[in-house]
Amino acid sequence: MLRAVRAELLESGVEGLTVDRVAQRSGVHRATVYRRWGDVGGLLADAVRAARDSAWTPPDTGSLAGDLTALAEEVVGAHQGRPTLAVALLAASFRSEAAATELNGFWSDRLGAAVAVVERARSRGEVPEGTDGEAVVLAVTGPLLQSVLLLGRPVAEPDVEGLAARVAAAAAAGLLG
Amino acid sequence: MLRAVRAELLESGVEGLTVDRVAQRSGVHRATVYRRWGDVGGLLADAVRAARDSAWTPPDTGSLAGDLTALAEEVVGAHQGRPTLAVALLAASFRSEAAATELNGFWSDRLGAAVAVVERARSRGEVPEGTDGEAVVLAVTGPLLQSVLLLGRPVAEPDVEGLAARVAAAAAAGLLG
Amino acid sequence: MLRAVRAELLESGVEGLTVDRVAQRSGVHRATVYRRWGDVGGLLADAVRAARDSAWTPPDTGSLAGDLTALAEEVVGAHQGRPTLAVALLAASFRSEAAATELNGFWSDRLGAAVAVVERARSRGEVPEGTDGEAVVLAVTGPLLQSVLLLGRPVAEPDVEGLAARVAAAAAAGLLG
Amino acid sequence: MLRAVRAELLESGVEGLTVDRVAQRSGVHRATVYRRWGDVGGLLADAVRAARDSAWTPPDTGSLAGDLTALAEEVVGAHQGRPTLAVALLAASFRSEAAATELNGFWSDRLGAAVAVVERARSRGEVPEGTDGEAVVLAVTGPLLQSVLLLGRPVAEPDVEGLAARVAAAAAAGLLG
């Protein structure tokens, strides 16, 4: 059922998504979609929730810089190159209030999970005790997302690596406490 | 003319924006809107372009940390609290390809202007020679935008100040070169 | 439903007929009209078909001349004096191909029914065996319709009677075989 | 100028005729058309008037039956086979009151000219003195026009000849006085 929504989002984006087409693709009548989700908003919210519920664990490469690089590449890759599910879900959050709330939850969940990367670094002694995990992660993903989503700039691997290395160094220097 | 678009965007958001209502509000016939902008997309693109064309100069408080704080507060203020023009324009960029391109230009313009803050800091000797102005600005705005737009977290003044101060310190330490 | 179409045709003619007004008059939404008739043409065609489907029997006065007179008066009356449904339907046939086909059917049906008048005259011995019924009817209605519709000449009762009598005489003389 | 109107009428019929296209085809600006004809109706009326003004003389074959046959064939030929100028002008008369009046004049003129055929027959002694010329002509063209225009029946040459012969015979018998 949600497969159909995802497929439609990928094919036609959020603007091209239609209850009719979702219904037809999932072999179900349009009325049934309304009965179960009540709304296009609900449909979109559920699609975001599905993404949110899918299990995810942060990378573990052995070093903070490596983890941050891997993390950032994943984030960038998901938002780079237009017909992307992540971008479609982001667009969906502007069409449906419920989807927006769900998307906030998605990012909160992922951020909460991603701080483990910093925890591990701290337990390895790479960064000082009071280091703010969220600040570290946001210091990497924030600028990259702004580049990709708002500036429309393609971000290449070396950029990501460089940024991750600099953030790791700043964290090691105790500047992100 | 664009006043009407802006007003509609503020009142009803991008989803509630209608060619009919824009036309009526600006005292013009619907056909005229189509003649001049061809499309809802063109209308939105032009609204973004108008924002882009409005003059803007980065703050000048005398210190890098102060400038970055002022800059960041402006950015956060424009995207915090839902019925905001900036958010509506962002939403518009997901409805119209042309608006998206225009929005990228907007952010590029603003970023280009904002690096002057770092230039000034360098000429004052606050930061070393090779400091990357864009990296400095993005280090402040990126995480904040991610917080506000994606995480849905309200960002308060002390958060902004603290982040600006840390980025200024990192730049002074030559970590953003 | 078709009552509304007829009323609009009578009031404003075919040029003034609008899907919107038909819909409003029949207490139905515009979209429903499009769903059911697809087209203004379809609407007109159906109006003609309704006229075609309405039962009709030729007059029976006891004599061929009397029948032809009554028949002709009916035809003339339906096309004389501008705001006439028959004229509006004729106009409709120039706006919609489907309506034109339907109108042809209407006239064929009526002609087919009208020849009964001649059949009866034959069985009464008023006209010889091989008399062509259609030719008799057309000899009366054709010239009159040309007068009313093409020449724009008002046709009065005596004209009709005179013509009917002459045609009846010609038929009796075996000239319409 | 009127060439363009005629060409458009032939190509697209009255429904497809547009002031814009007429103007463009005649190499003139749309505003000029309005200045000179004021109205689409005026344009159509003028097209009909042009047809009316074109010289026409009835056929002269030497016999009444021959003349009537030739006359009828001309009339039928002008209205048979859909994309016909005569039919388009007829359709135009349903779109414009002025064109309708003009068309009535056209038919009156032609009828007035056509009675010469009967005059000649009378002077040749083919028909009695009091024969009604108009009645003779209408007896031929009326039924044929009803067949072609209203019944939608194709009319072939033998039909025309037969009818003309019968009418000539009736006239000779003094039945059309």
Added chain:
DNA sequence: GAATAAACGAGACGGTACGTCTTGTCTTAGC
């Protein structure tokens, strides 16, 4: 095994927005 509740397929409907197309009026220049 029959009765009944719940979900479903099908499809009409009211309502809105979109974008296109004509018509007829008008203003501004140019020849």
Added chain:
DNA sequence: GCTAAGACAAGACGTACCGTCTCGTTTATTC
């Protein structure tokens, strides 16, 4: 002074989508 160029108001057209609804049918579930 007529004309080209073209903007404009008005409004019909036909399409697409949304969300609601009714109606009949199929499942389950329960007695």
